[in-house]
Amino acid sequence: MNKAKIVIAGAGYGGMNTAVALSKKLGHNEASITLVNKHDYHYQTTWLHEPAAGTMDPDRTRVKISDVLNTNKVNFVQDEVLEIKTDNKKVMLKDGELDYDYLVVSLGAVSETFGIPGVHEHAFTKWTLNGARQVKDHIDAQFANYNNTADPHEGMLTFVVAGAGFTGIEFIGELSERIPELCKKYDVPREKVRLFVVEAAPSALPGFDPELVEYGMNLLESRGVEFKINTPIKEVTASGVIVGEGEEIKSETIVWATGVRGNPVIDQSGFEANRGRIKVEPDLRAPGFDDVFVIGDCALIINEEINRPYPPTAQIAMQMAKTCANNIVTLNKGGSNLESFKPDIKGTVASLGGKEAIGVVGSKKIYGGTANFMKKMIDNRALFILGGPMLTLKKGKFPL
Amino acid sequence: MNKAKIVIAGAGYGGMNTAVALSKKLGHNEASITLVNKHDYHYQTTWLHEPAAGTMDPDRTRVKISDVLNTNKVNFVQDEVLEIKTDNKKVMLKDGELDYDYLVVSLGAVSETFGIPGVHEHAFTKWTLNGARQVKDHIDAQFANYNNTADPHEGMLTFVVAGAGFTGIEFIGELSERIPELCKKYDVPREKVRLFVVEAAPSALPGFDPELVEYGMNLLESRGVEFKINTPIKEVTASGVIVGEGEEIKSETIVWATGVRGNPVIDQSGFEANRGRIKVEPDLRAPGFDDVFVIGDCALIINEEINRPYPPTAQIAMQMAKTCANNIVTLNKGGSNLESFKPDIKGTVASLGGKEAIGVVGSKKIYGGTANFMKKMIDNRALFILGGPMLTLKKGKFPL
Secondary structure (H helix, E strand, O other): OOOEEEEEEOOOHHHHHHHHHHHHHOOOOOEEEEEEEOOOEEEOHHHOHHHHHOOOOHHHHEEEHHHHOOOOOEEEEEOOEEEEEOOOOEEEEOOEEEEOOEEEEOOOOEEOOOOOOOHHHHOEOOOOHHHHHHHHHHHHHHHHHHOOOOOOOOOOOEEEEEOOOHHHHHHHHHHHHHHHHHHHHHOOOHHHOEEEEEOOOOOOOOOOOHHHHHHHHHHHHHOOEEEEOOOOEEEEEOOEEEEOOOEEEEOOEEEEOOOEEOOHHHHHOOOOOEOOEEEOOOOOEOOOOOOEEEOHHHEEOEEOOOOEEOOOOHHHHHHHHHHHHHHHHHHHOOOOOOOOOOOOOOEEEEEOOOOOEEEEEOOEEEEHHHHHHHHHHHHHHHHHHHHHHHHHHHHOOOOO | OOOEEEEEEOOOHHHHHHHHHHHHHOOOOOEEEEEEEOOOEEEOHHHOHHHHHOOOOHHHHEEEHHHHOOOOOEEEEEOOEEEEEOOOOEEEEOOEEEEOOEEEEOOOOEEOOOOOOOHHHHOEOOOOHHHHHHHHHHHHHHHHHHOOOOOOOOOOOEEEEEOOOHHHHHHHHHHHHHHHHHHHHHOOOHHHOEEEEEOOOOOOOOOOOHHHHHHHHHHHHHOOEEEEOOOOEEEEEOOEEEEOOOEEEEOOEEEEOOOEEOOHHHHHOOOOOEOOEEEOOOOOEOOOOOOEEEOHHHEEOEEOOOOEEOOOOHHHHHHHHHHHHHHHHHHHOOOOOOOOOOOOOOEEEEEOOOOOEEEEEOOEEEEHHHHHHHHHHHHHHHHHHHHHHHHHHHHOOOOO
């Protein structure tokens, strides 16, 4: 018995779907599969704007790993990955180590701060389940404190989102929907609350269709969101953000959403990388490594049409998982004819809170209710692919 | 150049999805793919109860084949398949013939009459797009005629569904929902209309969970549907149906939904078959034929758990298409290690008209709004698999 040892590091969209696919494709005798992840749950990263703003129970976004993985076929190890030692084919964990014959690096991204001072100290930067709960509780606490303070100071109810990309827009969409309810609950006049989105680039949602961006911005402005576009953040302080030419926006709540970079383990392990992302071969292996696949947030692939990297999305991570699993099965059978990965972008929909959304599906622009339903379909589809109809039923977004 | 000729006969769920999958997997130089179908459109057979009852525009259920198939890669031939000559590898058409190296038989089912006299003469038996339009127009005409007849006779507004299986129940669900609207439109008192479902078996929806069956029957009865269970139909006549011990239900509208059998081409071509269905090998080939795959309604596979055949469903046909396409690609590359087909039954949901449905998803029973939404998800998913998000957007069931 000399079964190949397959280790999957990280249980996000890429890692989970690789594990599920491999558990279906490989028999007990063909390989031993191990999934290692910090938590015993997977969560829907693309849903986090909802629990972060308080419009969804955070439990809805997570899935217990043992609920969807066949744990007879996949060993699950709850631990944190610290480093990959490619020389002796080991994954170093906080509390141990794992040997591998094939490794799938599917670790998640972390916030990109661009070296701006004060971000880690004063902003919420963790776009994780834990991070989302923290943001939500902090927002609630700001409201709760407001009428219990002798002299409520400026900035207590000013909420700043740094970055008007996908995450920032989806978060402010939810939060702007929830503000009237928070004001009512905590007896706060609506005009005391200010919502800012600060973006360094010349447009919100860069790369998105301009007509859709305008629709989205108008909608959010009608809910009281103030955009500061073309406005770099110079510094984050305990009392707010310094933007543009030194103007300060007083705020005790800065949510950082200016983009992401690959997992620090990539640099830590000595891979050649660009902001923590490895430019993978067409078969999704790290250049120079026959036995290391990299998928999801840490994989860099180029969109040839515009000669720029694809953004790391759940959609691409899930598609990579499929190719990665197929290629490992081929290698494990002694084959060498590996699949090349080609992303198949079905479309992109950004929710704007409530029943609003904007998006592009194929070549068609969609708005409002149609986009909102499509977004739900996309979210349910991810659950379906991961855990079948039972998971969809349990955690899905049903308009009931 | 000696490219393999692949012929796919029939553009239902099985054939269409095989064609789409092959067009993605095979390059121009690897094979020539031909799809032959009677019409230049595919239709969603599982939706036909809606246009048949008049609750959906029939155009919603059909998809132009050239809209979803890459016709640069798949030749489409609009013609009717009459016979398969396996000896010289030809598909005989009404207006020509096609040579094949690999054949996929994905022809649709036809109604099973069990030899009951008068069915073909006096009942609506065609569960096709054309058939559904005919039923709908006939129902409307019965209402329109009612107040234009000097002496409206018994049975003019009595509608009989033969068979309380899936199709019969879904159809009466739609029709019972529409009756109040028809009565209003044509000034017909509701009590003049009678709706019957006649079933020979001891229960409606045989094989379905009894609790769900009861829920469904109660609901339909509350809309005025009368069930005659355990009641075989002896004969269909110009004036109605003779049931049980000779009782006649007067009716001018008998919709036949007692089940289906495989396509007559199967028997015509001399395959060994059971009611037009070929018991296929695990790799989906017809026994004794290396080059003939049979999928969908004409393929018989056994559910080992209960030692009975799986009913021919869209779900299974679509799954078979995937395996079939993979196996043809393998054979075409000179391989011999074919996949075995394993159905993966995600669940079953029957709509009951309006916002009502019943179903089983995994091991969970669902009712009402949840089941209704799940049904829509299932229907949209079929569109998504076939034609991606654009088709879903165009033809999907959105609760708007």
